[in-house]
Amino acid sequence: MLLRAAWRRAAVAVTAAPGPKPAAPTRGLRLRVGDHAPQSAVPADTAAAPEAGPVLRPLYMDVQATTPLDPRVLDAMLPYLINYYGNPHSRTHAYGWESEAAMERARQQVASLIGADPREIIFTSGATESNNIAIKELEAAIQPDTSLVSVMTVNNEIGVKQPIAEIGRICSSRKVYFHTDAAQAVGKIPLDVNDMKIDLMSISGHKIYGPKGVGAIYIRRRPRVRVEALQSGGGQERGMRSGTVPTPLVVGLGAACEVAQQEMEYDHKRISKLSERLIQNIMKSLPDVVMNGDPEHHYPGCINLSFAYVEGESLLMALKDVALSSGSACTSASLEPSYVLRAIGTDEDLAHSSIRFGIGRFTTEEEVDYTVEKCIQHVKRLREMSPLWEMVQDGIDLKSIKWTQH
Amino acid sequence: MAASSRAQVLDLYRAMLRESKRFSAYNYRTYAVRRIRDAFRENKNVKDPVEIQTLVNKAKRDLGIIRRQA
Numbered sequence: 200m201l202l203r204a205a206w207r208r209a210a211v212a213v214t215a216a217p218g219p220k221p222a223a224p225t226r227g228l229r230l231r232v233g234d235h236a237p238q239s240a241v242p243a244d245t246a247a248a249p250e251a252g253p254v255l256r257p258l259y260m261d262v263q264a265t266t267p268l269d270p271r272v273l274d275a276m277l278p279y280l281i282n283y284y285g286n287p288h289s290r291t292h293a294y295g296w297e298s299e300a301a302m303e304r305a306r307q308q309v310a311s312l313i314g315a316d317p318r319e320i321i322f323t324s325g326a327t328e329s330n331n332i333a334i335k336e337l338e339a340a341i342q343p344d345t346s347l348v349s350v351m352t353v354n355n356e357i358g359v360k361q362p363i364a365e366i367g368r369i370c371s372s373r374k375v376y377f378h379t380d381a382a383q384a385v386g387k388i389p390l391d392v393n394d395m396k397i398d399l400m401s402i403s404g405h406k407i408y409g410p411k412g413v414g415a416i417y418i419r420r421r422p423r424v425r426v427e428a429l430q431s432g433g434g435q436e437r438g439m440r441s442g443t444v445p446t447p448l449v450v451g452l453g454a455a456c457e458v459a460q461q462e463m464e465y466d467h468k469r470i471s472k473l474s475e476r477l478i479q480n481i482m483k484s485l486p487d488v489v490m491n492g493d494p495e496h497h498y499p500g501c502i503n504l505s506f507a508y509v510e511g512e513s514l515l516m517a518l519k520d521v522a523l524s525s526g527s528a529c530t531s532a533s534l535e536p537s538y539v540l541r542a543i544g545t546d547e548d549l550a551h552s553s554i555r556f557g558i559g560r561f562t563t564e565e566e567v568d569y570t571v572e573k574c575i576q577h578v579k580r581l582r583e584m585s586p587l588w589e590m591v592q593d594g595i596d597l598k599s600i601k602w603t604q605h
Numbered sequence: 606m607a608a609s610s611r612a613q614v615l616d617l618y619r620a621m622l623r624e625s626k627r628f629s630a631y632n633y634r635t636y637a638v639r640r641i642r643d644a645f646r647e648n649k650n651v652k653d654p655v656e657i658q659t660l661v662n663k664a665k666r667d668l669g670i671i672r673r674q675a
Contacts, residue, residue, distance in 0.1 A: 271670055274674055
């Protein structure tokens with residue numbers, strides 16, 4: 200009773216903790232989503248006085264970068280952040296045993312989502328670490344002609360689904376290892392490591408409504424795939440990844456996988472509908488919009504559109520009420536156009552005008568409609584200002600222009 | 606425990622919607638309300654009492670989660 204009261208108080212404190220402070224004060228920004236004012240856990244922390252009334256923040260349409268924690272995941276994690284804090288590798292007391300039980304339960308939840316055996320799942324700090332472990336295997340290969348095929352299951356920039364089952368079949372017939380980075384695909388499209396003949400798979404927690412800082416690598420046991428450990432130490436995780444397994448994080452990953460398995464069909468149906476809505480409404484109101492990526496083999500939650508004659512960055516800045524991105528977060532610091540768009544043969548000028556819209560489990564129809572409305576409004580406005588657009592309206596073929604060198 | 610009656614299921618439904626409206630985050634609030642409505646609607650024609658009880662138990666667990674997290 201006291202325990203539950205303490206947990207409830209802690210749960211309230213956790214959920215009332217402030218989100219990341221916006222870079223600039225909210226004055227002057229017309230932001231839409233009304234949340235209750237976050238209460239600062241640390242009094243007199245910043246110079247800014249606490250807002251009276253709801254704080255507005257931008258709509259979140261960037262789920263490929265990261266996803267919010269599902270409340271069911273947080274609920275599963277909380278006990279392991281409060282009272283059940285044992286080290287899962289402690290063998291001599293109940294704290295260790297209960298923590299280990301939770302870790303193994305999580306391992307089973309991850310395995311069941313991808314059709315694997317729990318002994319084939321190793322917890323890591325994220326998909327990046329998992330990718331590194333998988334690729335390192337290539338260097339540690341014994342036979343000189345052994346090679347590795349590594350493919351993203353669902354691309355994070357344009358949402359294209361790779362033909363994993365076909366690739367798996369080819370690799371297995373040629374005795375070549377097959378690794379896939381399934382960070383954007385796990386829990387969103389059905390995956391089975393045995394049907395698709397996958398030998399290695401990287402999984403990321405924070406792409407599937409789980410916590411950040413955790414992931415897993417699936418390593419096939421039959422036939423055995425040998426990998427070399429990146430991190431050596433106490434031999435945890437079958438020697439493949441030493442270091443104390445962070446129980447709260449892996450419990451979160453497990454819960455996220457279980458929720459994803461239950462919600463996959465419902466989410467997919469809803470996200471497909473919202474995706475159709477976004478694309479149709481934008482395309483029927485704006486000319487010269489191109490969707491990047493094969494429309495046949497496409498994950499609906501990741502929509503990459505190029506708006507001709509509009510610079511992508513300026514459109515992003517204009518859509519300040521909506522959290523969006525052009526290209527992937529991992530390359531967002533550089534100004535180069537996306538390597539993915541370049542690879543699929545997009546013209547330079549279209550590659551610079553691309554925006555990625557992410558639709559996820561928590562995205563609402565209202566948010567999609569608002570995004571569409573603002574997008575149409577700003578693209579029209581920016582095109583009005585564009586001399587290229589003017590030339591096109593006058594019937595000039597831009598490709599025929601000989602730009603002079605200065 | 607007696608099998609869940611229609612009235613009990615409706616009470617549970619109302620309680621879940623009420624608790625869900627307490628989420629301060631817009632996205633969580635709208636998701637919870639929408640998901641609860643869709644789930645109850647989808648299962649409204651289930652006749653097998655064992656299946657009904659399983660669904661009701663799951664809903665009660667979810668109600669607990671919403672109460673703690675909202």
